[in-house]
Amino acid sequence: MEKSTYDDQITGPEEQKDLIVLFHAMGGSEKQLQHLRAAVLQAWEQRKAPAPIIFIPNLLIGTLSFVDPCDITLSVMEQIDGFWQNSKHGFTGIYLIGHSMGALLARKVYVCACGETLEAPFEPQLKGSVKRPWASHVKRVILLAAINRGWRLSPHLSIINFLRWGAGVVLGNMVMAITMGRLTPLAFTTHHGAPFLTQLRLQWMAMRRQAKSESSTSAITVQLLGSTDDLVSPEDNIDLVAGDDFYYLDVPKSGHVNVVDADDTAAGHLRRQVIIKAINSSRQELSDLSILPTDQNLPKPDKSITDVVFVIHGIRDQGYWTQKIARRIVALARQRNKIIDRHINTNTVGPTPQKQIIKTETSSYGYFAMLPFLLPNIRRKRVEWLMDRYAENKAVYPDASFSYVGHSHGTYMLAKALNTYSCLRFKHIAFAGSVVNVNYDWKTLTGMGRVKRVVNFVASADWVVAIFPRTFQMLRLQDLGSAGHDGFEQKNKELFESEYVKGGHSAALKEENWDVIASFILDGNKPAEPDLAHERSPWTVGLGHYAPQLMLLVLFLVVLGGYFLLTPLLAMDRGQWHSVIAFMLYVLGVWKVLTWF
Incomplete structure (x- = not known):
């Protein structure tokens, strides 16, 4: 990271000052924040407090950047560490103010400064981060036009912006394809459901919950929304899940880019007023000014739910069967709960099992044909969709354990997500018609406690997996594989292979197997074997050999x-x-x- 800019005013004899860290947007610079800096100084003049120290790190987040945002986060934290260590008297308060993508970095810096939690661990380069001594001095996090739920191409964009962003997406996908995913455009890390963004949401929720459990005070978070944001849609600007305790202020006559232009124009004067209010207003004043920018109500956490079960379909499938298996899981749980109630009412001697209250997630990502399934960038978008659903459910059911039933591409989505999102945790996982690589490393995941038990239903005649995913596995072209045809190579006591379910690609999803799946999801015990074949179909095995x-x-x-x-x-x-x-x-x-x- 190149030289950063700051107002070096640490020369006051004994007085403590505030530290202000300004984060510019993608493609932005210190120059574009000059009016925002002026507004900050005016806010402190109104306080009649000593002028703050203003630090503007050079984030190097250009539109063609491939830098990892976690590396940027670590660099900024280390620079703030330096300010803290070099200040003789510490800081009265620290204020993190970010614009657009810079707002996400401001949130990430604060989350990491508060220290890692067991619930939502950090990424590898941030792993093991302990709470910084200056974290408790962060008074306020102010977000201007933050893309809190990530960006996506939508009709909300103007034609010019749609074409510009669309061209960027095509170019970015080409770079990722040529480099086999080793280079990821920075813009892609803040796409709807992308790893950096989704993990930030999960880590933010975990940080807030831990602060509440410790009865400690978190920084006030204020989000400023431009009245005419022409780059990010309203539903992507706000995050009702992770931002349920945000204060929302409207900035009149402002779009996504010029929301920071608090200059001497009439519109700039209005922006400056709102920015100063965001900085100086008390919690009560902010509460009075804040208006939730959506018709939706804030999601209310439901701590009565003990288990959330995802049932996700695969390719060439609308997912109608998912609700049927989900209902069977719920029905079996209710049946067991009635037995527990009788156990309690009759004062039966012995330990009482815990009742399971189930919530199922059977959303569909739409029909998924073979061609898009073979394209990594399209598969990645489906994984991001899954993680967005996971974050939403995690917020509403914070105390629940999560389990998963996946078929075909639904198995790939979870396997890819587990490798990419360190915050992801699932208790019991059932795969059918799996297109995951046979060398997938379940042992590491179960050893880390991120996965408890897995069952893989291997079909006797799954020619779909034997030919298409197995071809890519044999040629080592992509991260697809034939676990639904060959089973997993790794031996693991927490991994059960059900060999061989009679039938083809959807054999395990037949109604006679629903109770087997439901029972495993609820208790994680080795499933009672259905009517299995002793061997795979010879012609299917032959197809696999010459795929x-x-x-x-x-x-x-x-x-x-x-x-x-x-x-x-x-x-x-x-x-x-x-x-x-x-x-x-x-x-x-x-x-x-x-x-x-």
Whole structure:
């Protein structure tokens, strides 16, 4: 990180001062914060307090940056550590003020300064961070046009911004594809559901809960919302889950970029007034000024729920079966709870089992065909969708354990999320038709306590997994695999393999297996084996052995068919109009198969 800027005024003889840290937006600079700095100084003049020390770190968050935001967070924290150590008398208070992405960094710095929690551990470079001595001196976190739920392309954007951001997304996906995911554009880290953003939400909630349990006071958080934000949609600007204790103030005549322009214009004067109120107002005054910027009510935590069960569908599937299995899990839990009630009422000797109150999550991410499934950037978006749902449920059911039933692509989504999001924890996991790599490391996850038990249902004739994901596994092209056909290679006492469920890709989802799945999700014991086959179908095993060759053969035949239809067109024979129609129908048919099958 390059040289940062600050107002060096630590020359007062004995008086304590406040430290203000200003975080600029992506593509921003110190110059763009000059009016915000002036507004801060005016706020302290109105307080009749000594002028604060203003520190503006050079964040290096350009629009083409690939820097890890966690590295930026660590660097800023170390610089604040230096200020704290070099100040003879400490600081009266510390104020973190950020704009757009800088607002997310301000939140991350505060979360990490408060120390790591067991509930939501930090990323590798921040792992083991202890509470900073200056954390308790952070009085206020002020967010201007913060993208708290992440950005996404939406009709809310103007045509110019949609085209500009759309081009950036295409370019970013190309870079990630070329580098095999080793380079991630900084902008992608704040996409809706992205790892950095989602973990920040989870870590913020864990930090707030820990502060309440310790009866300690957290910093006041104020979010300023531009009245005409033309870059981030209203639902992405606010986070009702992690920001349930935020104060929201509207900034008139302001968009996403110019919300910090508290200059001498009429609009700038209005912005300056709101910024000063955000800095100087008491909690009661902020409460009186704050208006929740949505028709939705704040989610109320429900601590009566003991277990949340995700049931997530896979490819070529609308997920209608998910609700049926979810209902079977709920029904079995209620049945067991009645037995527990009778146990209590009859004063039966012995330990009383804990009742399980179940909430299920069966949301659908839509129909997912084979072609998008084979594209890493599309799969990544589905993982981000899953993590957004996880964060929402974690906020509403803070004391619940989470379990998971996944089929096909639903298995990949969780496996990928567990590798990417260190905050993620699931108790019992049931996989069917799994497309996860056979070498997936369950042992590390169970050893860390992030996963308790896993059951993998291996089908006897799952030709879908035997051919498509297995091809990529054999060629080592992507992180897909054939665990639903071959099982997992790793031996682990917490991993149960159910071999072999009779049938194809969806064999384990048949109604006769619902009670087996439900029982495992509730108690985590090795499932009672359904009617299993002794071995896999020989023809399915054969397809799996020659999966890459079969895929190349299919590709060759498709190209060859297109070539024969295209040849008359290349001859430029005007009389071959029927060849044009045939070729167009052929291309349409291939595209339909790829996007529907």
